[in-house]
Amino acid sequence: xxxxxxxxxxxxxxxxxxxxxxxxxxxxxxxxxxxxxxxxxxxxxxxxxxxxxxxxxxxxxxxxxxxxxxxxxxxxxxxxxxxxxxxxxx
Numbered sequence: 054x055x056x057x058x059x060x061x062x063x064x065x066x067x068x069x070x071x072x073x074x075x076x077x078x079x080x081x082x083x084x085x086x087x088x089x090x091x092x093x094x095x096x097x098x099x100x101x102x103x104x105x106x107x108x109x110x111x112x113x114x115x116x117x118x119x120x121x122x123x124x125x126x127x128x129x130x131x132x133x134x135x136x137x138x139x140x141x142x143x
Contacts, residue, residue, distance in 0.1 A: 054082030062086045067094035067111075075109065076102050084108040 065071035066087035089095040092113035103109035
């Protein structure tokens with residue numbers, strides 16, 4: 054058991070490479086926290102990897118500050134871009 058007594062946080066662990074990494078880590082004796090933007094998929098992946106729920110748990114953490122839908126126009130002045138950035142950080 055190569056990863057016994059080790060804990061890993063796997064971002065994007067609900068699917069694809071992240072899920073495979075989490076699966077392998079648990080198979081090698083470790084415990085994982087599966088983080089993904091989609092809470093339902095993260096929970097399903099944790100249950101699939103460890104049905105007993107002792108070595109795989111899920112969580113969903115996303116930033117409440119999302120980037121703007123479109124990047125600022127190149128015509129905007131620097132002060133306009135700076136004020137836009139500052140207002141999104143408040």
